[in-house]
Amino acid sequence: MSLIRIRDLKNGSATVIRYNGAYDERFVVREGDRLIGMDGEFRCYEWRGGEALLNQRVCRLVDFSDEIDPEFVGFGINTHLKEIEEATPFVTVKHLSAKSIRGIEFSYPELPEQRRIVARIKECMERVGEVEELKSSSRVQQQCLSASLIESELHPDVTCIEGWATRTVGELVTTVRNGRSIAQDTEGLADGAVLTLTAVRGIDLGIEFQKAIALPKEVAKQFGIDAGDVFVSRANTIELVGLSAVAMDAPTERLIYPDLLIKLKVNPSMILPRYMAYALRSASSRKQIKARALGSSQTMVKISGERLREVSIPVPSLAEQERIVSRLDAAHDVMRQLATESLPGEIEVLRRAVLRKAFAGEL
Known part of the structure; x- marks a missing residue:
């Protein structure tokens, strides 16, 4: 049976570690279960893989009321987990307790409205994913352009x-x-x-x-x-x-x-x-x-x-080298500016903004 570690949560569907001993059925994770990593980054993820075993320092949300949509909780709890993470002191790695998770409180509307909000969040997150893909592609292109830009100033066939x-x-x-x-x-x-x-x-x-x-x-x-x-x-x-x-x-x-x-x-x-x-x-x-x-x-x-x-x-003359370096420095100043304007952290900010607006009734 596969064993789910914290590092497997982001992937959400696969794990390389397996356990061959006896186990309690209560610790079997199934597709659609909500899991929270309790060390490092505090996030709730949906498990999309097959049956696997719950490992230590991974928490599963269970026994949802009929009045609440598990997906609504999964999205809503992440805002609170982020607040706990930012307020948690640490020496090496931040640790989250089950007590802290149980103590999270947030209001929820009627079930149909919960489902509407979940659908709207998913739609917005798809757009964020598209932005992330474009920015990732842009960063790769910047790296390729950098090598090509330098090449254009040099003359391989001299x-x-x-x-x-x-x-x-x-x-x-x-x-x-x-x-x-x-x-x-x-x-x-x-x-x-x-x-x-x-x-x-x-x-x-x-x-x-x-x-x-x-x-x-x-x-x-x-x-x-x-x-x-x-x-x-x-x-x-x-x-x-x-x-x-x-x-x-x-x-x-x-x-x-x-x-x-x-x-x-x-x-x-x-x-x-x-x-x-x-x-x-x-x-x-x-x-x-x-x-x-x-x-x-x-x-x-x-x-x-x-x-x-x-x-x-x-290799040209030293004087020509100086001129080439000057032109490349100017071009790389522009490249660095482009890279600064497409920092990966912006994507996380967008995701948090979507959740914040959703649970403030603005979506």
Whole structure:
């Protein structure tokens, strides 16, 4: 029998964990049952899968009165669960009690009106789902446009262009070095920090993405970060492996980079650090990086420093590199603005607004 965990609630129809022992029929979940996750995010979900067993920290709503539609309760309770979640203090993970659920009070109209409200909520949620799909598609297009945009400024076929040449990364750098990973400090001994993989999501190294660590002086010296260092993700999904970013300034705090990142120090007489970071994000470079990444699963592949050295990029004069970087910076300012205007959190705000209006009698 399948066993429902909190992580299975969003999917609402499948679980990979199975239980083979004896069980009480009272804990069998069936299609249409309302389930609430009691750790992390407090939400009520409808189970849409086959029979499964109720696991600990998952609560099921049962014994509904004939005067109330279970779907109405399922939608209505989420507003209250969100309020409880926001008011719940936590150290690591927020916990919800059955007592808190039992204590929730909200008014309800006659059954026909409940069903009308439920139908209206479903209609509105379908529209929200369409908006979410469009925004998700837009974000993917922005990422593709970014690689294509960079490609349009470069010239992969440089054989006939004066002043341009094709060079491998190995020819353009003086240093290729993996970082050092140190476990996050949990004992109050932190005197430094290490970057996380998120630091290379943008063209500018995100030094704010870090975790506190106890940092030995020698390690800080060996794996420090200087202005102009280019970092490349060594391990990630096939779509994200090899993403590059450049440190425009040296961090003021004691900060190192992790083993999941490769640091490149460029030869300044041949290439600008920011041009290198952009060039490695071009469509042709991304194709080369993906082809060289190794791994049995698409969820985690790796590229070595040696394989990264083999990637070739088109290189013009330093003056032309400066002009290209200037144009790409301007274009990426626009791209960042577009991304900011389509934040995923907006979808959750829309869903909450629908529920708020529905239970205020405004739908």
